[in-house]
Amino acid sequence: MVPSQVAANCAKRKAHGVEDSPSKKAKSDIPGYNDSPQEEYDIVDRQFYPPEMENERCKQYNTSAIERPIETFEEAQRETQSERDKTRVKDAVVHWFKCDLRITDNKALHLASAKAKSRSVPLICIHIVSPQDYKAHVTSAVRVDFVLRTLEVLKEDLAQLDIPLYVETVAKRKAIPNRIFELCEKWGASHLYTNIEYEVDELRREALMTRTGVSNGVAVHAVPDTCVVAPGELSSGTGNQYSVYSPWFRAWLAYLHTHPHQLDLFDPPNKNPEDARRNFKDLFECEIPEAPENKKLTDEEKKRFRSMWPPGEHEARERLGKFLSEKVHHYADARNIPAGNSTAIVSVHLSSGTLSARTAIAAARDANSTKKLDGGEKGIVGWISEVAWRDFYKHVLAHWPYVCMNKPFKPEYTNIQWEYNNELFQKWCTGMTGYPFIDAAMRQLNHTGYMHNRARMAVASFLAKDLLIDWRMGERYFMEHLIDGDFASNNGGWGFSASTGVDPQPYFRIFNPLLQSERFDADGEYIRKWVKELEGIEGKAIHDPYGRKATKAAEKAGYPKMCVDHKESRERCLKRYKEGLGRDTA
DNA sequence: AGTTGATTGCT
DNA sequence: GCAATCAAC
Numbered sequence: 001m002v003p004s005q006v007a008a009n010c011a012k013r014k015a016h017g018v019e020d021s022p023s024k025k026a027k028s029d030i031p032g033y034n035d036s037p038q039e040e041y042d043i044v045d046r047q048f049y050p051p052e053m054e055n056e057r058c059k060q061y062n063t064s065a066i067e068r069p070i071e072t073f074e075e076a077q078r079e080t081q082s083e084r085d086k087t088r089v090k091d092a093v094v095h096w097f098k099c100d101l102r103i104t105d106n107k108a109l110h111l112a113s114a115k116a117k118s119r120s121v122p123l124i125c126i127h128i129v130s131p132q133d134y135k136a137h138v139t140s141a142v143r144v145d146f147v148l149r150t151l152e153v154l155k156e157d158l159a160q161l162d163i164p165l166y167v168e169t170v171a172k173r174k175a176i177p178n179r180i181f182e183l184c185e186k187w188g189a190s191h192l193y194t195n196i197e198y199e200v201d202e203l204r205r206e207a208l209m210t211r212t213g214v215s216n217g218v219a220v221h222a223v224p225d226t227c228v229v230a231p232g233e234l235s236s237g238t239g240n241q242y243s244v245y246s247p248w249f250r251a252w253l254a255y256l257h258t259h260p261h262q263l264d265l266f267d268p269p270n271k272n273p274e275d276a277r278r279n280f281k282d283l284f285e286c287e288i289p290e291a292p293e294n295k296k297l298t299d300e301e302k303k304r305f306r307s308m309w310p311p312g313e314h315e316a317r318e319r320l321g322k323f324l325s326e327k328v329h330h331y332a333d334a335r336n337i338p339a340g341n342s343t344a345i346v347s348v349h350l351s352s353g354t355l356s357a358r359t360a361i362a363a364a365r366d367a368n369s370t371k372k373l374d375g376g377e378k379g380i381v382g383w384i385s386e387v388a389w390r391d392f393y394k395h396v397l398a399h400w401p402y403v404c405m406n407k408p409f410k411p412e413y414t415n416i417q418w419e420y421n422n423e424l425f426q427k428w429c430t431g432m433t434g435y436p437f438i439d440a441a442m443r444q445l446n447h448t449g450y451m452h453n454r455a456r457m458a459v460a461s462f463l464a465k466d467l468l469i470d471w472r473m474g475e476r477y478f479m480e481h482l483i484d485g486d487f488a489s490n491n492g493g494w495g496f497s498a499s500t501g502v503d504p505q506p507y508f509r510i511f512n513p514l515l516q517s518e519r520f521d522a523d524g525e526y527i528r529k530w531v532k533e534l535e536g537i538e539g540k541a542i543h544d545p546y547g548r549k550a551t552k553a554a555e556k557a558g559y560p561k562m563c564v565d566h567k568e569s570r571e572r573c574l575k576r577y578k579e580g581l582g583r584d585t586a
Numbered sequence: 587a588g589t590t591g592a593t594t595g596c597t
Numbered sequence: 598g599c600a601a602t603c604a605a606c
Contacts, residue, residue: 245587336587457587496587508606509588516588570589574606 051470052420058407059414063400069203070232070398073196073222076210080220084210087219089119091188095269096180097127097165100195100225100353101150102313103157105265107225112193113269122276123269124187124283125158125165126180127151131292133173136201137487138479142305142449143352144295146483150354151288153312162272164283169292177209181216187280192218195225195353198397199487200404227391228357229255229262231398241399243409243502248392249385253373256361263362308448309348309483316349320360324367324380331379335386338441338452339526344383345450347484350390360387386453393492396502403491406472408500416500416580418470427563428463429477431531434562436543437517438462440530447530449483454520460497461511466569468576471498499577507577510570517543533557 093116095109103109109125116123134144155165166183170176184192192213196206206222213220224230234251235241242248256262277284291297297305323344334342349355361373364384370376373384396403403409427433431442441455451459456478464471475494479485495501499509521527524542528535537545537553545554546561 454587461588503587505587506606510606512589 051473052418054406054472055414055418055470058405061402061405061407063402063407063411066402066405068399069200069207069401070198073203073207073210074232076207077222080210080214083214084219084221087190087217089115089121090190092116092122092124093191093193094180094184094187094189095123095125096192096194097125097154098194098197098353099351100356101127101147101154102316102354102356103154103161103268104313104317105356105359106195106268106353107266108193108195108221108223109269110266111221111223112191115191115193116272117270120273122272122280123163124189124280125154125163126183127154127165127167128176128180129167129169129289129292130171130173130176131169131294132171133176134292134295136173137199138476138485139295140449140480140482140485141291141295141297142301142309142481142483143348143485144291145297145302145305146309146311146348147352148288148291149306149311150313150352153314155288157313158269159284161269162274162276163269164276164280164286166283166286167288168286169289177205177212180209181213181218184218185216190217190219191221193221193223196222197226198231198394200401203398203401226353226357227394228252228361228388229391231395234395241395243396243400245389245392245503248395249388252388252391256373263358263365265356265359265362304447305449305483308450311354313349313354316346316355317359319344319346319349320355320363323383324363328364328367328379328383329377332382335382336454336520337526338444338455339521339523339529343452347486348450350387351484351486351489357387357390389492390486390489393488396492397488400502403495403501404487408498409495409502410500412581413498413500415582417576419468420470420473421467424467424563425463425469425473427560428459428467428469428474432560432563433462434546434560435462435513435517436524436527436531436534436545436559437521438513440521440527443530444526445478445481449481451482452526454516455526456493457497458511458513458516458520460494462513464494464498465510465573466513466564466566468569468573471495471500507581508574510573512566512570514543514566531559533559 093112095112100106100108113123151165151167158165168179170179180192184190197203210220210222229252234248234255236247236251242251323346327342327344330342334340346355346360350357350360361384364380364387365371365373368376368380374381396409400409408414428438428442431439431446433439437455438459441451441459444455445451460471460474463469463474471494475490478490478494482490492501496503496505499505499507517527518540524537527542534542534545534554534557536557537551539549541547541549541551544550545559
């Protein structure tokens with residue numbers, strides 16, 4: 001949105017009678033309140049706003065007027081193409097690692113290496129740590145720790161190839177692009193390679209750097225890598241973007257069928273020229289930093305998380321291999337059972353790029369009896385579809401960028417009156433709701449930085465529908481605690497659960513937490529593992545320890561009673577959604 | 587990737 | 598009583 005459009009929207013708002021509520025701080029006083037989505041790449045600090053204010057704020061954007069940074073980016077690429085093509089290779093080529101922390105099957109890294117080799121100059125790798133960026137993205141401390149540990153593995157692997165990995169901390173994220181250009185100049189690098197990220201600020205940054213690189217003497221090559229099928233490649237018969245998974249998935253499969261080379265893997269980089277170690281001695285000696293102040297783990301947490309989450313791409317491929325050779329055969333039947341061990345648990349690797357989604361899909365294809373993505377073994381086909389959800393949500397993010405601005409995908413859902421009951425929210429966060437299955441899930445998250453997918457859906461539905469708490473508070477809590485927190489998947493999943501997202505999930509689809517428990521944790525194994533108060537309860541009573549079959553055991557152990565009644569909550573939820581959507585409540 | 591309540595047909 | 602089925606939320 002250009003400033004004149006912002007003004008026009010303001011006028012429109014006035015015309016529609018949208019006024020500041022007098023009880024709240026004047027909106028113009030909120031820093032960033034009037035930021036247009038096309039503001040130059042800068043921090044949009046989501047933590048600043050109380051959620052109820054955020055809901056007001058997000059009503060103000062005219063979603064159809066928000067520019068799509070993917071178009072801005074493509075335009076930047078077109079405009080600079082010839083200039084970038086004729087940039088001569090100078091003394092070095094740089095690859096910038098972001099969420100692609102691997103050397104195997106990494107497109108930008110592969111291209112960077114090929115470029116360097118073509119002129120026999122060294123490849124230099126960099127990674128920038130920015131505390132402000134972590135803050136803006138609500139990155140969990142456990143995830144930061146995982147990334148920093150992965151950098152050690154990466155540095156080691158690169159060193160084997162005489163390639164340095166230079167890691168620098170840049171406090172303000174707005175300063176990152178220029179700092180990178182400075183480094184390029186210092187090293188005499190005229191080519192910078194990196195894989196595209198699709199969140200709004202990130203995509204804006206890729207566009208900005210593609211453009212400003214030209215005047216800084218650096219040809220910036222931001223390439224699509226993180227998705228198996230790049231956003232923009234798929235559109236419906238009428239040329240529109242898909243917002244429903246099933247037709248999108250059919251198009252995704254068809255695309256890969258006609259473009260089989262999209263599943264060819266990229267080779268690791270070549271070895272650097274011999275003098276690289278001498279010439280860049282200081283870079284080889286650079287140390288991986290400690291976690292910044294705002295993302296420190298306690299000693300106890302370090303001990304706990306590090307043993308659970310070994311870093312690096314070797315671990316990632318080992319998990320993938322083990323999954324495809326052993327577990328995938330039971331996947332179709334068992335993937336919804338959180339107590340089991342039936343899933344690949346590679347989410348952390350997909351989100352930090354220690355595993356390429358392309359590698360994962362290609363390996364699943366090769367493990368299939370048909371050697372194809374569809375047909376053949378049910379477990380494999382099912383798993384491919386699950387990995388494809390990740391692509392789907394990134395496509396949605398790229399084409400409906402306002403989901404990055406705390407807006408629901410469906411604008412009419414901004415009118416739902418959410419609850420902001422902190423006491424209930426805290427019960428949800430700490431796993432003290434009195435619903436054993438929900439509490440088990442939340443405690444698994446708090447203890448391990450991970451939660452089974454089925455459990456994620458159950459707790460999300462419980463927060464949004466039973467507690468009617470603003471789903472964005474849950475979305476944030478997940479990001480603050482998940483080791484695999486990825487914006488697109490997390491946001492997409494929460495939108496799905498709250499029925500405000502893509503994919504038609506009617507608002508009246510409300511999970512029954514007790515039914516979910518009985519169906520997906522029939523023996524109560526998951527509950528007993530995570531809710532120690534209920535460990536001794538036998539049989540079906542575990543699902544509802546104060547219900548008909550109850551003994552005194554739960555009370556003795558101090559387990560809380562249900563914080564809300566599901567039947568009442570369900571009715572309240574249906575009513576509130578109807579009101580918000582302006583439907584007849586009769 | 588749902589739940590509920592009513593109805594039906596069976597024991 | 599109880600499971601299967603179906604429409605409506």
